[in-house]
Amino acid sequence: MSRIGQWFSIPAMVACCVLLSCERDETPIVAEPSQLPSSEKQEPLHTEDFSAVRAYEHCAALCALGPRPTGSDAYRKQVEMINSQLTAIGWHVQSIIFSPPSLPRQRMQNLCATFGEANTPRELVLSCHIDTKGSGENAILGADDGASGAAVLLELARVLTLQPDLARRIELVFFDGEESFGPHITPQDGLFGSRHEVQRRIGCLPRYLINLDMVGGAGKTIAVPLLDTTEDMMEQYLNALHTLGLPETRWTILPGSMLDDHRPFAEAGVHTLNLIASFCRSTWWHTKADNMDRISHESLGETGRMVLQLLRQIL
Numbered sequence: 615m616s617r618i619g620q621w622f623s624i625p626a627m628v629a630c631c632v633l634l635s636c637e638r639d640e641t642p643i644v645a646e647p648s649q650l651p652s653s654e655k656q657e658p659l660h661t662e663d664f665s666a667v668r669a670y671e672h673c674a675a676l677c678a679l680g681p682r683p684t685g686s687d688a689y690r691k692q693v694e695m696i697n698s699q700l701t702a703i704g705w706h707v708q709s710i711i712f713s714p715p716s717l718p719r720q721r722m723q724n725l726c727a728t729f730g731e732a733n734t735p736r737e738l739v740l741s742c743h744i745d746t747k748g749s750g751e752n753a754i755l756g757a758d759d760g761a762s763g764a765a766v767l768l769e770l771a772r773v774l775t776l777q778p779d780l781a782r783r784i785e786l787v788f789f790d791g792e793e794s795f796g797p798h799i800t801p802q803d804g805l806f807g808s809r810h811e812v813q814r815r816i817g818c819l820p821r822y823l824i825n826l827d828m829v830g831g832a833g834k835t836i837a838v839p840l841l842d843t844t845e846d847m848m849e850q851y852l853n854a855l856h857t858l859g860l861p862e863t864r865w866t867i868l869p870g871s872m873l874d875d876h877r878p879f880a881e882a883g884v885h886t887l888n889l890i891a892s893f894c895r896s897t898w899w900h901t902k903a904d905n906m907d908r909i910s911h912e913s914l915g916e917t918g919r920m921v922l923q924l925l926r927q928i929l
């Protein structure tokens with residue numbers, strides 16, 4: 615039995631989250647590569663082009679705005695910061711303003727960035743959430759759970775401009791509303807931004823999505839949720855680990871499912887890979903301890919190289 619087969623034979627266990635039932639009636643259409651912008655054969659990306667120093671600076675700059683819960687002034691400033699940085703290096707940024715159906719008075723804002731011609735479907739989405747947990751006195755800084763994914767995406771955006779044809783096949787999406795208003799994400803509370811993007815893209819969904827969440831903590835252990843991951847994406851993940859020589863003790867597979875922003879896409883038929891750090895037994899998660907003290911250059915750099923290696927393999 616192959617390594618992949620061994621993983622897929624594991625009895626279904628749900629770790630700390632529950633399966634989300636499909637909320638839609640439509641059968642989504644996933645864009646085939648032949649419908650998407652073609653790419654000239656070119657030099658592959660170099661994983662070493664990812665600068666952990668630049669990613670760390672992005673993380674620190676986002677955190678300098680303070681906690682960034684949905685609807686806050688700091689969230690608005692963060693959106694302006696991401697928008698201006700991407701625009702400056704040639705990405706076209708679209709602001710998607712929406713209200714979740716269950717919260718018609720709540721204004722939320724996703725950011726979607728494409729390189730080159732806008733409004734054509736991209737083959738692969740790289741995503742993260744940029745809202746942080748809590749509000750008022752309970753608001754947390756979210757250095758890892760909020761800023762780290764965006765920091766890696768911003769540095770990846772720079773590296774991708776070195777390969778314009780490849781960049782044109784990728785979309786960067788920054789989700790609002792990942793965090794729930796209640797204590798935990800449920801089928802009704804949280805993942806508002808990703809759910810909205812799936813609804814908005816019915817008929818032109820990407821083929822692949824790689825989502826980053828809590829990817830900058832020192833000594834992190836990544837736990838890819840097995841039950842949400844297609845076999846091809848799991849194989850890509852394991853191959854990338856092998857190529858980069860990353861330890862399987864820290865880049866692991868969770869034998870279960872995870873409620874995170876990849877889930878609405880996975881349920882719509884997109885091949886997803888959710889790179890998320892193990893957090894269930896942590897002492898820092900959703901607390902004031904989630905600050906820049908726990909972010910490391912090494913951790914951000916590892917994540918960036920992993921994503922670049924995945925892009926080399928998949929596209």
Ligand SMILES: [Zn+2]
Nearest residue numbers: 747759793900
């Ligand atoms: Zn969170």
